[in-house]
Amino acid sequence: MEKTQFDHSKLRGRIREKLGTEQEFQKRMGFSKFTTTNRLNGASYFKTDEIKLACAILEIPASEIPAYFFSHNSSEILTILYTEKENNT
Structure with missing residues (x-):
């Protein structure tokens, strides 16, 4: 089974809005550059616990966690739907 890729573009935007740079996010999260890159690139x-800390730092309400951390890009959703349709026919 293929690993699900999440789109973190909204999270990246929030990081820039609240902290200015991904490096500042990295520092506040206690991440290495490697970890930051891996998390944001999927x-x-x-x-x-990282999601909880990021939400506190970036002032993200719990109700908005899915939009920031579990969002799929539209092309992936279309691929999944197409594949499911092909498998069911």
């Missing part, structure tokens, strides 16, 4: 997932 090579690895954010852990629950």
